[in-house]
Every structure is written in structure tokens, then in C-alpha cells.
Amino acid sequence: MIIRLKRILLPVLVPICTLMGCTPNREGLTVDSAFMYPIPTVPPYSFSRNGYSSVNTLEVELLRDAFNEIHIRLERSLLDNDKLVRDLMDTYQGKYSSVHPRTTISTSRIHADESPRLQAKADSILMLAAVTKGYGAPDPSLLRRRSAEPGVSGSVGWSFVDNNKFYVDAKGVRLSYLFEGIVMGTVYLDRMMCTHLDESTLMNQEIRMKHVQGELLVGHNFTHLEHSWDLGYGYFRPWHTELSRDPSPLVGECLAQIEIALAQGRIDLHYRDFTHFEEQLTIIRREMSRAVVIHVMRLLAGEQTLANLREDPRQAFSNLSSACGLIHALPYLRSPEGAPYFSHAMVDMWVGKLLEGNGLWEKERLQSGIEVPGSLLHIASEIGKPLGITLHQLKI
Numbered sequence: 001m002i003i004r005l006k007r008i009l010l011p012v013l014v015p016i017c018t019l020m021g022c023t024p025n026r027e028g029l030t031v032d033s034a035f036m037y038p039i040p041t042v043p044p045y046s047f048s049r050n051g052y053s054s055v056n057t058l059e060v061e062l063l064r065d066a067f068n069e070i071h072i073r074l075e076r077s078l079l080d081n082d083k084l085v086r087d088l089m090d091t092y093q094g095k096y097s098s099v100h101p102r103t104t105i106s107t108s109r110i111h112a113d114e115s116p117r118l119q120a121k122a123d124s125i126l127m128l129a130a131v132t133k134g135y136g137a138p139d140p141s142l143l144r145r146r147s148a149e150p151g152v153s154g155s156v157g158w159s160f161v162d163n164n165k166f167y168v169d170a171k172g173v174r175l176s177y178l179f180e181g182i183v184m185g186t187v188y189l190d191r192m193m194c195t196h197l198d199e200s201t202l203m204n205q206e207i208r209m210k211h212v213q214g215e216l217l218v219g220h221n222f223t224h225l226e227h228s229w230d231l232g233y234g235y236f237r238p239w240h241t242e243l244s245r246d247p248s249p250l251v252g253e254c255l256a257q258i259e260i261a262l263a264q265g266r267i268d269l270h271y272r273d274f275t276h277f278e279e280q281l282t283i284i285r286r287e288m289s290r291a292v293v294i295h296v297m298r299l300l301a302g303e304q305t306l307a308n309l310r311e312d313p314r315q316a317f318s319n320l321s322s323a324c325g326l327i328h329a330l331p332y333l334r335s336p337e338g339a340p341y342f343s344h345a346m347v348d349m350w351v352g353k354l355l356e357g358n359g360l361w362e363k364e365r366l367q368s369g370i371e372v373p374g375s376l377l378h379i380a381s382e383i384g385k386p387l388g389i390t391l392h393q394l395k396i
Helices: 002-022 058-076 082-093 112-132 140-145 175-196 205-212 224-244 249-270 274-301 303-311 313-332 344-354 376-387
Strands: 154-156 166-168
Touching: 058 082, 058 112, 058 175, 058 224, 082 112, 112 166, 112 175, 140 154, 166 175, 166 313, 175 224, 175 274, 175 313, 205 224, 224 249, 224 274, 249 274, 274 303, 274 313, 274 376, 303 313, 303 376, 313 344, 313 376, 344 376
Parallel strands: none
Antiparallel strands: 154 166
16 A cells, blocks of 8 residues: 555656755746836815815816817817917817916916026927928828928827827927916916915915804805815816826825815815925925926826837837927926925026937937936936936836
């Protein structure tokens, strides 16, 4: 019986022992994993007084609808005649709604001096988008059918019926994405960080006293302080949508912390706890700055952008055009103490380096090493320095 067991077990045990003996030491081994750290539960941003909601962000929704309409027209409309271009500009100037999108660009007390210049820049992008699609040309259809090349505007697509076909200018910039990125910074972030979540309102003693006394704004169900904080939350929502597209867990953690801080800050207002209220503002400034900077760095030099660039520069145009636009958001970020990290001059310098020469067509320059001033790695590295964020930390 023992002999039979040996005959049965030996062929099985010997290979197992051999494999165990040959297994290398796995200490310090790096493996791919789908594991993610649990994201903290985010409390709902829902508050009421006397049985009715005390949150009103209608201003944000109306403005966002207007800018979304402009983006759709830039993407889908032909824009090849006076009527279509006039409709686009009328929407931009607020002829068809109660909000006037153009006048909302960079209006905070900190950045109001830049408003005329940035408005003019947005104007020129809209008109250039129309020209790119054939506006003013003897035969607009010829321009729309023309494939984009270095130094020549036109369409980017891989077949005549390509659903993903889009139009770029002579430097390879997808103008609808550039415009959208500029709006994200000069309108939504400016109004969030530099207007409604600014100390000129939140730390104002008169406004705080009226809040403590429960004095509501005339005809509304909220105090001045509550409404300012709510609008800060409202202008954060477009950024939540944008940043949620980034798969980086670092960005996801920042978003969770911001949402928790916004909700907790509103709760602190209810209890008149201004000490903890100010702590939530500090968290929002810190995490928002980190999230936006990481997102821009990854759009510039993330694995998707660099892989697309290596294969064909045209496949990287969308990400890089978004990055060019979102770089304009950097001056509106603030440190926990309220100081800016970036200047508008820095933004103009980085965008200028990206678009020098033939712009986004210059594959060799863009994918050069970090020591080359016009490379994606160099610009991404420079953007991360004020916050101490390195390419190594982002695994780039």
C-alpha cells in the first residue's frame, strides 16, 4: 500500500517542490493591479431652510448653457456664411439669453485688468474658427474638404465619412477645444476661486454679521454668504466634469476632497462655525490647484498624448489643444494663503513655446527631452514646479 502511494504522489509532489524551489524572491516586485484606495464618501450638496431649498446656482446653469451652445456651433456648424457667423457672435455676446458670455471673461477684482486682452483673444479664436471652415472664401466647401497640413488649416480625419473629423488651424490647434479651455479658466475658475470663494466676500465682517443674524437676501431663501459659497460650488461643477475625465487617482482624490470641503463648509455656515469654515476654504484652494496642475501636466505629457504623438501628430491635436486652453486657467489658482502660483505672462510664454514654428505639427521638438525648452516634458515640468509636482510623481 505504501509503495502504491509513493508511486502516485511522487509524480505530483516533485514538480511542485521544483517550482517552489525555483520561485524568485518577490519582495519589492511591482505588478499592475486594478486596486484603488477607497474614495471617501462625498456628502450631497443639498441644503434647505423652512422646507425649501436654500441653494440657487441658476446663474451658473444659464452661463454654462450659453458657452455649451458656442462650443457645439464651433464643432458642428459650417460657419461659412454671414448668417451662421452672426448667430455665433450673437450667442457669444448674449443677444439670445439673459447672460452675456463675453462680458464674463476674467471679471474678478484680481484679474479684471486682463479682461480686455482675454476678451479680444476669445474674439479672434471664434473668427479664426469660422475662417478655418471657409468663411470669407470664394468656395467654402473647398476649404472644408482640404486636409490639414503643417502651415495649412483644414480637416483632420482618416476617411471621407469619419465621424471624428475635426478642423484645426495652420498650427494644428483644434480651436473649439482651445476656446473651451480658455473659458474653463477665465470664466469658471475665475468666478469660483477669485470671486465667490474670495476673502473680499467670505471674510467681510458686515456680510458675516448679516449671516449670523439670519438676514436673507430680498426675495430669496439664503443669506449673502450662503449664496456666494453656493455659486463657488456651482462654478466648480464644470471643472468636476473636466477633471473626472482624467484617470489619474491623484486627481480623483483631489476631487473628493474638494467636494467634501464644499459640503462641509456649507454645514459650517449653518452652525456659524467660521474657524472650520475657513479651514474648508484652505482645503479647496490647495486641492483645486493640485488637481488642475496635474491634469494639465498629464494632457501635455501623459502616456496617451505621447503615444498618440509618436504614432501620428494629428492624433495628439485634441489633447494638446485642450492643454493649450487649460494652461490659461493657471493664473486663477491660489495657494492656501490666497496668493497666486502663476502669472498671465507665464501662460503666454508656455503657449508661445508650444505653438512656435509649425506648432503642434513639430513632432520631433514636442517629444524631445526635458532639457529642450519647447518640448512637452519641459513645459509640463515647469508647470509643476510652483506646487512641487514632478513628472516622476506622475509616472511620466
